[in-house]
Structure formats: structure tokens, C-alpha cells
Amino acid sequence: MNPAERIKWLNDYIALHPSSTAFARLAEVCADAGELNRALGLLNRGLREHPDYLPAHIIRAQYLLRKGQPLKAEEALRDALALDPANLTALRMLLELEARREAAGRGVTARKVAAFDPQDPLARKVLSEETKAASPFTTRSVAELYESQGYLTEALRIYSELERQKPGDAEIAAKIKELKARIHGTQTR
Secondary structure, three states: OOHHHHHHHHHHHHHHOOOOOHHHHHHHHHHHOOOHHHHHHHHHHHHHHOOOOHHHHHHHHHHHHHOOOHHHHHHHHHHHHHHOOOOHHHHHHHHHHHHHOOOOOHHHHHHHHHHHOOOOHHHHHHHHHHHHHHOOOOOHHHHHHHHHOOOHHHHHHHHHHHHHHOOOOHHHHHHHHHHHHHHHHHHHO
């Protein structure tokens, strides 16, 4: 059956069964046929009738992303997670969106994803970054202490982390350059 025939068949089915959730399938077929606006309209109308239909919220989020509307997609995912807080598909999509815009709550979402899938690469990355950023030892004073004790590589590691946290800080950039020169000079002796 070609897309036009599937659309007609689903429209006929919905006409006979107006309370069905086939609107989500019709939206998918429309989106596959390149009718993304129509698909979103079908999902919006269908979700007014069936606000608890979880798959439609997730499909809506996917289509909103395709339309370049990530904040509306996040809202759709939050609606889905209100229905099923353990939905791994919605959690992963939300984590990806939060990570892209470096949202403050991405660590919470990453912990939820990791609870269901400890090997999820994005959750592990976000949690690793969060742990590094929260380290009380990533300070200038600790870097200076390492440097004064001759642990130049450790001092450089901390300054590099500080530079990631504060890009464009001229003092940190200068210190990194100085330490790299000192380490190189130490290694060539």
C-alpha cells in the first residue's frame, strides 16, 4: 500500500472509530509522506482527546525536533514522563536535548537514565562532567599548591579544567602556556 492509500485507509478507520488512538499512526504515515505540519496537527488534536496516550507524546517530540523546536519537544517529553517517569526512550531524548543546551537539570536526567541503563554513553558522559565540575579540588589555589610542590602535570590538568569552566580567562591561558613550557623544558633536560 502506498502512502496515499495508507493515509486514506487510516482516515476511513478513524472516521469509523473516532475514539481510537489511530491518530498517532496516521500522523506517522503523514510525516513519512513529508507532511510534518499535518502530522503535528493530528497529534495535537489527538492528544486533546487522549492526553494519556504516551506514544503520541514521544512521536510529537520527535516531530517537533525535526521542525527545529527543541524547547517544545522538551515540553512534549516532560508530558510523556509525567505519564511514565521510567520511559527510557523519553528520558534519553530529554537528556540529549538538555545536554545540547547544557541545561542545569541534565545531571538529574542523566542519573535517571543511568538507573535504567548504567552503560548509556551520554548519561555516563554527563555524570562524569558533573563530577569533575563539582570537584572541590579544581581551584586555582590547589593548582598553585601542586605547582609549588613541583607537580606540574597535575597543576596543568587543573588549570586546563578551569579553562574549560571559564573559557577566555587570560590569566588561566597564560598559566597553561607557562606550565606547558616548563614541563617541556623539564622533559628535555
